[in-house]
Amino acid sequence: xxxxxxxxxxxxxxxxxxxxxxxxxxxxxxxxxxxxxxxxxxxxxxxxxxxxxxxxxxxxxxxxxxxxxxxxxxxxxxxxxxxxxxxxxxxxxxxxxxxxxxxxxxxxxxxxxxxxxxxxxxxxxxxxxxxxxxxxxxxxxxxxxxxxxxxxxxxxxxxxxxxxxxxxxxxxxxxxxxxxxxxxxxxxxxxxxxxxxxxxxxxxxxxxxxxxxxxxxxxxxxxxxxxxxx
Amino acid sequence: xxxxxxxxxxxxxxxxxxxxxxxxxxxxxxxxxxxxxxxxxxxxxxxxxxxxxxxxxxxxxxxxxxxxxxxxxxxxxxxxxxxxxxxxxxxxxxxxxxxxxxxxxxxxxxxxxxxxxxxxxxxxxxxxxxxxxxxxxxxxxxxxxxxxxxxxxxxxxxxxxxxxxxxxxxxxxxxxxxxxxxxxxxxxxxxxxxxxxxxxxxxxxxxxxxxxxxxxxxxxxxxxxxxxxxxxxxxxxxxxxxxxxxxxxxxxxxxxxxxxxxxxxxxxxxxxxxxxxxxxxxxxxxxxxxxxxxxxxxxxxxxxxxxxxxxxxxxxxxxxxxxxxxxxxxxxxxxxxxxxxxxxxxxxxxxxxxxxxxxxxxxxxxxxxxxxxxxxxxxxxxxxxxxxxxxxxxxxxxxxxxxxxxxxxxxxxxxxxxxxxxxxxxxxxxxxxxxxxxxxxxxxxxxxxxxxxxxxxxxxxxxxxxxxxxxxxxxxxxxxxxxxxxxxxxxxxx
Numbered sequence: 001x002x003x004x005x006x007x008x009x010x011x012x013x014x015x016x017x018x019x020x021x022x023x024x025x026x027x028x029x030x031x032x033x034x035x036x037x038x039x040x041x042x043x044x045x046x047x048x049x050x051x052x053x054x055x056x057x058x059x060x061x062x063x064x065x066x067x068x069x070x071x072x073x074x075x076x077x078x079x080x081x082x083x084x085x086x087x088x089x090x091x092x093x094x095x096x097x098x099x100x101x102x103x104x105x106x107x108x109x110x111x112x113x114x115x116x117x118x119x120x121x122x123x124x125x126x127x128x129x130x131x132x133x134x135x136x137x138x139x140x141x142x143x144x145x146x147x148x149x150x151x152x153x154x155x156x157x158x159x160x161x162x163x164x165x166x167x168x169x170x171x172x173x174x175x176x177x178x179x180x181x182x183x184x185x186x187x188x189x190x191x192x193x194x195x196x197x198x199x200x201x202x203x204x205x206x207x208x209x210x211x212x213x214x215x216x217x218x219x220x221x222x223x224x225x226x227x228x229x230x
Numbered sequence: 231x232x233x234x235x236x237x238x239x240x241x242x243x244x245x246x247x248x249x250x251x252x253x254x255x256x257x258x259x260x261x262x263x264x265x266x267x268x269x270x271x272x273x274x275x276x277x278x279x280x281x282x283x284x285x286x287x288x289x290x291x292x293x294x295x296x297x298x299x300x301x302x303x304x305x306x307x308x309x310x311x312x313x314x315x316x317x318x319x320x321x322x323x324x325x326x327x328x329x330x331x332x333x334x335x336x337x338x339x340x341x342x343x344x345x346x347x348x349x350x351x352x353x354x355x356x357x358x359x360x361x362x363x364x365x366x367x368x369x370x371x372x373x374x375x376x377x378x379x380x381x382x383x384x385x386x387x388x389x390x391x392x393x394x395x396x397x398x399x400x401x402x403x404x405x406x407x408x409x410x411x412x413x414x415x416x417x418x419x420x421x422x423x424x425x426x427x428x429x430x431x432x433x434x435x436x437x438x439x440x441x442x443x444x445x446x447x448x449x450x451x452x453x454x455x456x457x458x459x460x461x462x463x464x465x466x467x468x469x470x471x472x473x474x475x476x477x478x479x480x481x482x483x484x485x486x487x488x489x490x491x492x493x494x495x496x497x498x499x500x501x502x503x504x505x506x507x508x509x510x511x512x513x514x515x516x517x518x519x520x521x522x523x524x525x526x527x528x529x530x531x532x533x534x535x536x537x538x539x540x541x542x543x544x545x546x547x548x549x550x551x552x553x554x555x556x557x558x559x560x561x562x563x564x565x566x567x568x569x570x571x572x573x574x575x576x577x578x579x580x581x582x583x584x585x586x587x588x589x590x591x592x593x594x595x596x597x598x599x600x601x602x603x604x605x606x607x608x609x610x611x612x613x614x615x616x617x618x619x620x621x622x623x624x625x626x627x628x629x630x631x632x633x634x635x636x637x638x639x640x641x642x643x644x645x646x647x648x649x650x651x652x653x654x655x656x657x658x659x660x661x662x663x664x665x666x667x668x669x670x671x672x673x674x675x676x677x678x679x680x681x682x683x684x685x686x687x688x689x690x691x692x693x694x695x696x697x698x699x700x701x702x703x704x705x706x707x708x709x710x711x712x713x714x715x716x717x718x719x720x721x722x723x724x
Contacts, residue, residue, distance in 0.1 A: 121440045143399060150396055156388055163392065166399050173403060178410040178419060184358040188402075191362055195369050199391055202376055202384050 007055045011131055014048045015138055018172065022145045025165050026107060027100035031084055034161055035077050041168055042072035048135075049175055061175070064185055068171065071189050076164065076196055083200050084157065103148055110148075111141040135176025142169030160199050167192055232274060233292055233353060239266045240346035247338040253321055256338040261313040263342050267349065268306040274299055281720070290422045293355035296717040297561075301352045301487055304565055305480040308572045309345050311691035312479075315576055316341075316472040318685035322583055323378070323470060333377050340377075344370045344476070351484055357421040357491070358405055361398065364452060364484050368394045371481055375469040386464040393461040394451050401448020401488075407441035423491055427722060430498035439501035443508065445492045453485025454539045455546060456516040463523075466535035471579025474531065478538045479572035483564055486545055490560075494721040497552055510550035514644070516543030517651045524658035530581060530597070530611070533662055534574045537618055540655045541567045547648060548633040554724040556636035561714050562706075563629035566699060570617045570626060573695035576688065577610030584682040598669040603681045608667060610692045615663060617699050619656035625703040 021041040028034055046065045053061035115137050146169055149162030174180055243263035247256045274280065274294060281295035320337070323329040329337065347370060351363035368391060376387035405421060413419035415432045426433075451458035466474045489509075496505050520540035527533040541563070548560035584604050585597050600608040617624035620631070630652070638645035702710075718724055 121436055140403065143403065147396055147399075150392060159388075159392055163395060163399075166396065170399055170402055170406070174406050177406050178413055180358065180406065180409060180419075184356075184362070184421075187359070187362045191365050191369075194366070195391070195395060198369055198373060199388065202388055202391075 004055075007051060008131060010051050011048065011135075014044055014051070015134065017044050018048075018138060018142065022142050022165060023104060023107070025161065026103045026145055026149055031155075031157065032081070034158065035081050035084070038161055038164055039073050039077040041165065042068060042077075045168055045171055045175075046073065048172070052175060058179065060179060064171075064175070067186060067189050071193060072164075072168070076193065079196070080157070080160070080200060103152060107141070107145045107148065110144045111137070114140045114144065132176045136173050139169045139171075139173025139176060142166070142172060145169075156202070157200065160196060163199075164192075164196070232270060232278070232294075233350070235270055236267065236346060236349050239263055239270075240342055243342040244339050247335060247342060253324060253334060254317070256334060257313065257317045257320070260316065260338050260341050261310070264306065264310040264313045264345065267345060268303075268310050271299070271302045271306045275303065290424065291356045291359055292350075292353050293424060294353055295720055296713060297487070297490070297720065298352040300561065300565070300713065300717060301483055302349055304483065304568045305348055305352070306345070308476065308479045308568060311572065311576075311694060312472045312475050313341070314687050315475070315579070315691045316470075318688035319470060319472050319579055319583070321685075322682075328378055328380070329470070337374065337377050340370050340373050344374065348480060348484065352487065355422050355424055357408070357423055357426075358402075360488065360491075361402055361405060361448075364449075364488060365395065365398050367481055367484055368398070368452070371473070371477055372465075374473045375465050375477075378468070378470060380468075383468050386461075386468040390461040390465040393458060397451030397458050398448040401445045404441045404444025404446075404448070407437065407444060411437045411441060423495070426495050427498070430495050430722075433495075433499050433501075435500035435504075438496055438499045439504040442492055442496040442501060442505050446489060446505075446509065446512075449485045449488035449492070450512065451485070452488065453482045453542045454516075455485075455512055455542060456519045456539075459516065459519065459539050462539055463532045463535040466538065466575075467529060467531040471531070471575050471582060474535075474579070475572040475575040478535065478575060479568040482538060482542055483568060486542060486549075486564065489546070490549060490557075490721065493549055493552075494723070498722055502552070506550050506552065509546055510644070513543045513546030513548075513550060514648060514651075516540070516546060517648060517655070518543075521651045521655040521658065524655050525661070527658070527662065530578050530662070530666075531575070533659065534571065534578055537574075537655065537659065538567070538571055540652070541571070541618070544630065544633060544648070544652070547637060547644075551633075551636045551640055552723060553636055553639070554718050556633060557718050557721065557723045558714055559629045559632040559636070561717060563626065563633060566625040566629050566702070567618070569695050569699050569702075570614055570624070573610060573692050573699070574614040574618060576692045576695070577607040577614060580604055580607035580682070580684050580688055580692075581611070583684075597666045599671055600667050600669075602670075604684065606684070606689050606692065610696065612663060612667070613696055614692075615659045617696070619659055620652070623700065623703045625699050625706070627703060628706075 018041060021037050021044065024037045025034060025041070028037070046069045049061050049065035049068065052058070053065065118133070118137055118140065143166045146162045146164070146166030149165060150159045151162075153159055153162065174185075240263060243259045246259035246262075250256050250259060278294070280299055281293060320329065320334075324331060324334070344367060347363050347366045351360055351367060354360035354363060372387040372391045375390060376384050408426070409419045409421055411433050412421075412426065412429070415434065416425075416429055420426065447458070451461075454462040466477055469477060493505070493509070496502055517540050520536045520543060524533055524536045524540070527536060545560050545563055545567075548556045548563065581597060581600065581604060584607075617626055620627045620629075622628075634645055634649060634652075637648060715724075
């Protein structure tokens with residue numbers, strides 16, 4: 001029942017939307033929309049996984065789509081949004097080394113480099129495999145772009161989103177390059193959730209409550225001085 | 231079955247930590263868990279026919295071979311001593327309010343969980359499973375770094391998480407590559423190390439080299455290899471010393487272990503020709519960066535942390551040589567480095583308690599009159615320092631000597647370069663010790679700090695570790711030779 005032409009078209013549209021979302025993640029300064037775009041990107045991945053499942057009749061892809069939907073579209077964005085409300089930062093305007101425009105240019109260059117490198121090392125694909133090759137290229141490019149976000153932004157919470165976007169890239173690459181056993185995919189998502197929980201909580205300590213932290217430190221030095229005085 | 235015993239012990243310990251009220255009880259739970267783990271590891275060593283591959287899950291997710299067992303033996307032993315050490319150290323952190331009483335349960339629960347995750351990582355056959363456990367060790371140990379109530383610790387922990395996790399993502403891309411390679415070469419995809427080793431000759435070399443390089447990026451970051459070492463000095467210097475010892479003595483081994491495993495596969499293919507120069511260059515750069523960073527270093531724990539980077543670099547160059555002799559001594563170096571470095575961090579922790587800087591962990595240590603206040607810790611640093619720079623008759627002398635010797639067989643120029651760099655690192659260590667430990671207050675002047683009363687639980691681990699490193703250097707047991715030779719054979723280097 002799977003018609004290759006329709007499948008081809010759908011996947012291409014989804015690829016474009018993945019690229020658009022990642023470009024948005026690179027350039028935007030508004031943190032709330034950043035989280036929303038991340039959720040949208042994950043949703044796109046769910047759609048890709050579903051269309052692949054429909055095309056290949058693979059049950060495991062359905063399961064991957066499901067855990068992606070639950071964790072990456074709902075749980076993690078919700079959690080980060082809640083934390084953001086608590087710490088009341090809405091904009092991350094500091095870019096470390098790169099301005100948004102130059103990061104876009106660099107990510108374009110990165111995609112070309114990835115394309116050339118992969119076309120050298122990947123074995124020649126069977127007929128109709130070019131789509132799979134593009135999926136792998138876009139996946140790796142997404143990893144690279146996420147890494148750029150992680151290293152070029154200053155606020156820890158934006159770095160977290162960059163990391164998440166990298167992880168999405170790995171998922172995309174994994175979807176198109178090969179099929180990993182489900183238990184591995186599942187454990188990775190659990191891993192990711194713990195990582196995000198921890199970093200976001202640490203972020204609260206570092207990004208927002210600086211005053212509170214200073215107060216606490218002050219108190220703690222006072223204590224020490226009293227202790228040493230007698 | 232034995233893995234279930236490990237998991238149940240850890241679970242019991244975590245429940246006990248959750249139930250206990252005082253620091254003493256929590257620490258007892260942690261020490262108890264570490265002891266049981268160590269006994270279990272020795273039980274496997276003496277009574278189980280290694281390698282074992284199928285148990286628990288039935289499919290080949292876990293296995294025990296000699297390399298994993300060696301790492302587990304070293305790790306559990308260090309955990310026992312670190313847990314004992316934590317009794318005095320963490321108790322003092324509580325008194326000085328550097329660690330809040332509310333975080334104590336979290337600290338010990340994370341501690342117990344970390345030990346379990348490390349053991350499971352070393353016993354994973356499936357490389358993806360190993361990746362997951364390795365990633366978890368990053369997360370949990372970052373939690374242990376961040377737990378002190380100071381902003382610098384959170385900074386260091388976040389840096390650790392971001393650098394290590396971002397690099398580990400690349401490692402996972404590499405694993406996906408590897409899976410795809412096996413799927414096209416063998417028919418069914420697999421990441422089981424034993425299967426990969428058995429069928430290594432069928433894997434296409436170009437793809438294999440690409441997969442290895444990706445995986446290498448991730449595990450290099452875990453073990454502090456240049457240019458991914460930036461997190462290491464920060465995290466090691468700011469963590470509580472009991473945690474620093476584990477970070478340096480055990481967690482760095484996780485990274486090197488991963489590199490050895492994947493390199494063993496790549497070495498069996500033609501990819502070795504591409505891979506070997508790369509890791510040799512990274513190894514030399516790592517030693518160089520570490521040596522030159524050590525020269526101006528004024529903070530003792532950072533100095534010791536950079537020395538870890540230097541040792542990791544040396545191990546990497548040894549792996550690059552890839553002769554049976556080199557691999558053998560790299561493994562000995564793993565043991566020597568882990569034991570010595572743990573003792574150094576224990577000693578540094580005592581000095582840190584005595585001369586702790588109230589302003590910042592980055593500031594240079596204000597060490598003076600060290601032999602009067604803390605004679606044992608001072609001698610611990612001096613002897614541990616001699617041991618780590620490779621002075622005979624400590625164990626590290628032999629491993630470093632033979633690694634250098636096998637480097638010389640590749641090229642005398644490489645040998646000369648590495649030797650000079652090691653010399654710089656050693657002299658940086660000596661310079662630090664002479665400069666800071668010689669400082670004394672002239673008699674008559676008021677001497678500021680009150681001597682910190684070091685409990686026996688903090689002294690004993692240092693003595694035990696140094697005695698062990700010395701004893702192993704003087705007389706390496708014959709069983710040990712056979713054991714490590716067995717590992718080299720299993721890795722396919724002979």
